[in-house]
Every structure is written in C-alpha cells, then in structure tokens.
Amino acid sequence: MRLSFLATGNELVKGERAEGNAAWLASELTGRGLVPRRHLVVGDDPADMTDALAWLRPQSDVVVVSGGLGPTSDDITVDVMANFLGVAVEVHQPSLERARKLLAERGIGPLPGLERQARIPQGATVYENPAGLAPGFSFDTGKTRVFCFPGVPAEFKALSRSALIPAVDDMTVRRGHLPVAVERLLAVGLPESRANEALAHLETDIEGLTLGFLPSSPELVITFTVRAPDAQQATQRCQTAAALARDLLGPKVVSVGEIRPNHVLVHALAKKGLRLAAAESCTGGLLMAMVTEVPGSSAVFTGGVVSYDNEVKQRLLGVHAGDLAQHGAVSEPVALAMAKGIRDLMGTDLGVGITGIAGPDGGTQDKPVGTVFIAVADKDGATCRRHHFWPPRQEIRRAAAVHALVMVLKEATREPKEKQEP
Numbered sequence: 001m002r003l004s005f006l007a008t009g010n011e012l013v014k015g016e017r018a019e020g021n022a023a024w025l026a027s028e029l030t031g032r033g034l035v036p037r038r039h040l041v042v043g044d045d046p047a048d049m050t051d052a053l054a055w056l057r058p059q060s061d062v063v064v065v066s067g068g069l070g071p072t073s074d075d076i077t078v079d080v081m082a083n084f085l086g087v088a089v090e091v092h093q094p095s096l097e098r099a100r101k102l103l104a105e106r107g108i109g110p111l112p113g114l115e116r117q118a119r120i121p122q123g124a125t126v127y128e129n130p131a132g133l134a135p136g137f138s139f140d141t142g143k144t145r146v147f148c149f150p151g152v153p154a155e156f157k158a159l160s161r162s163a164l165i166p167a168v169d170d171m172t173v174r175r176g177h178l179p180v181a182v183e184r185l186l187a188v189g190l191p192e193s194r195a196n197e198a199l200a201h202l203e204t205d206i207e208g209l210t211l212g213f214l215p216s217s218p219e220l221v222i223t224f225t226v227r228a229p230d231a232q233q234a235t236q237r238c239q240t241a242a243a244l245a246r247d248l249l250g251p252k253v254v255s256v257g258e259i260r261p262n263h264v265l266v267h268a269l270a271k272k273g274l275r276l277a278a279a280e281s282c283t284g285g286l287l288m289a290m291v292t293e294v295p296g297s298s299a300v301f302t303g304g305v306v307s308y309d310n311e312v313k314q315r316l317l318g319v320h321a322g323d324l325a326q327h328g329a330v331s332e333p334v335a336l337a338m339a340k341g342i343r344d345l346m347g348t349d350l351g352v353g354i355t356g357i358a359g360p361d362g363g364t365q366d367k368p369v370g371t372v373f374i375a376v377a378d379k380d381g382a383t384c385r386r387h388h389f390w391p392p393r394q395e396i397r398r399a400a401a402v403h404a405l406v407m408v409l410k411e412a413t414r415e416p417k418e419k420q421e422p
Helices: 021-029 046-059 078-087 093-105 153-174 192-199 231-252 261-272 286-292 312-317 321-327 332-346 395-415
Strands: 003-008 038-042 062-066 089-090 120-123 126-128 136-141 142-147 180-188 209-216 219-227 254-256 276-280 301-306 350-356 372-380 381-388
Touching: 003 021, 021 038, 021 062, 021 153, 038 046, 046 062, 046 142, 062 153, 062 301, 078 089, 078 136, 078 142, 093 219, 120 136, 126 153, 142 153, 180 231, 180 261, 180 395, 192 209, 192 219, 192 231, 209 231, 219 231, 219 312, 231 254, 231 321, 254 261, 261 286, 261 395, 276 332, 286 301, 286 395, 301 312, 301 332, 312 321, 312 332, 321 332, 332 350, 332 372, 332 381, 350 395, 372 395, 381 395
Parallel strands: 003 038, 003 062, 062 142, 276 301, 276 350
Antiparallel strands: 089 120, 126 136, 136 142, 180 219, 180 254, 209 219, 350 372, 372 381
C-alpha cells in the first residue's frame, strides 16, 4: 500500500509552526505494517497544492491532506480539491447543523465562517469530526483515494483514527496485499548501532522480517515487520523476532508492545497496586508531567515537590545540611535523601529523587554538565545511580526524566529478594 502525506499551510513553510501530523500518522501506520512513502509541505497557494497533488497521485494508493479546512480566507483546501476534480463546492448541511448544535450546547452563538467550515467538494464522502467542527472528506481519483482532514492535531488524529485507518485497513485486504504483522520494542540507554549489530542476523534467520530503528535519545524503538502468506504465520514470526530481540538486548529493554515509557510505568504501578511520589531538582517537574500525562495516573501518582532550591530540599524533604555542604546538591547522598524524604512526606510505596547539572553552566571536573543522580526508595531501602547525559540542557533534562521512569519501573517490578539495601 503506497501512502503519501501532504501538509498545507503558510505557517508550516515559514517555520512558524512545526508540522507534526505526518510524524504521528507515520508512527500509527508503521505499527500496522504500512510505511508512508512521501511527506510534502506546501503553503496556502492553489497552484502549489494542485502541483503537489498531481505529483503524488500517480505514485500513491492513498494521499492524506492535512490543513486548510476552516473558517478563514486562507482555508482553501475545499476549493482546490473541487477544482482538481472539476466539481462544484457545496455546503454539507448535516455538518453545518451539527456545528450549530455543538456551539449552542456550549452556550456559544453563531460564529463567522461557520458555513465555510461545512463546505465539501460535491460528491465527496464526508466524515464527522469527533474533535471539532469542520468535517473531513475523501474522494477517489482513479486508483488513488484522497483524504482531507483539518490540520489541528487533535482533529487530525481523531479523524485519522475514526475514518482513515479503518479505510486503509479495508483497502489493504481488498487489494490482496500480503498479511503484515508488526511488533515494537522499547529500549532505553541503548545505542542504535549496538542494537543493529546484535539483531542484524534476525532478518536472515526469520523469513519476511524487516527491522526498523527509531532513536530518540534516550529511547530506542525497534520495529519488527513481517510479511507472510497468511496472518497467523506473520504474527508468529513477528512475536518470535521480538522475543529473541528481548533476550539478545537484555536489561536495556523496557517493554514489548507499549513504546511510551510513562505509559509502561503507570500500567505497571497500577497492576502492582503501588503509589509513587517524586522529588525533582534539575528536571523541574518533567517526570511528574510525564506521569500525569497518562490517563489513570491518579490511581498511582500521589504528588511531588520541585526542590530546586537547597532550602526546599532541607525543609520539605529532610536533606541534611551536612550532606549538602560535604557532597553538594548534586550527589548520591542528596538524591537518596530526596527519594526517601518524598516517600515519607507523601506516604507512598515508592519515592524517586532526581538531582543534576543540566547546564549550560555549573559543571566541574568531577561533576561535568550532564551529571545526574537518580534514586528510588521503597519500604526495603533505596538505590541510587549516577548518569552522564549529553547536552544541550533540554536533552539532559528529558534523558534524566526518562531514565528515572525506567528506574522506578525496574524497582517496582523487581522481586523482593533482589532489592538492594543502601
């Protein structure tokens, strides 16, 4: 299945906003064994949009267009597509009435441009927008089907899930493509080159297997895609590949299936019936934000403290002034005290403490920029690890938060006899 993506918008080509819908869609489709072939970005110009569509259509089974469906004069996708098809533009009355009803339910009066948002090319298939007012639509141009969705990320994702993905799945089956199975593995702290070296032979050993590596430091997502004569064979071979990879890569593997470390942790804590609290310094609450981003996290996360200042570390978390004076705020004793202190303060099963030097200043010869100590405490004691992450500042902070998530996960799922005393 050949799929291409076309994003429209002057703000995209000018760099005023980053285009993210293509990356999200590619990730979703890759997980289903479909890899988009081309991504294009053009401005709000009818000629450029028409040229892009004319170029993509002959080499694509599906073209997905994002953007240009809205109430303003620069929302021109409907007009461009209608002109491309040689049909008139019409107002889709059910979409217009739905938009009016939604606004009324929210106590909002008629908005300018509401009718413009409900326009479609005549004869197009219309999809209700679960997250907004402007509908999506699709149309066939010979062997190519074109889907047009709003560019607002929440709306694009909602329509892709409700309309695009089911349609693409159906097209794949009807066109007789070989069944595909896909599995993904998440590793943290594993260089892409080492993973490739360890797993390269699997593509020879397992028929129909293709490996894909997506590094996003500190995470590495490895995709296993298998095509086989029937779905059962594809699934079995894919599962075998993922299981072998997990054994070959060892403790760097965090999970198979779920590739978001914060989701892995929340689900594991919920399964174990454990609650977590966090004390963060250099990460400034980033770990807490990651955890609470996950639906259902309220069942496992109690709260936390951003102890950026040493006085907060002492007053709220019980860090000793002597440890701060002797070892410094970025040290193992302080990280351990933060983890124990937040656990005691919040009355949770687990406490995590993070302290480090995110830079660009503040490093020393013994503790260069990127030095981070992460500690996890539970009822049996506490464990601390020293890390060094590469600048820039935002990468250090993110790497520290992700490694802390993983460390909490490993401590939470470790058997009691494996626990280490401080």
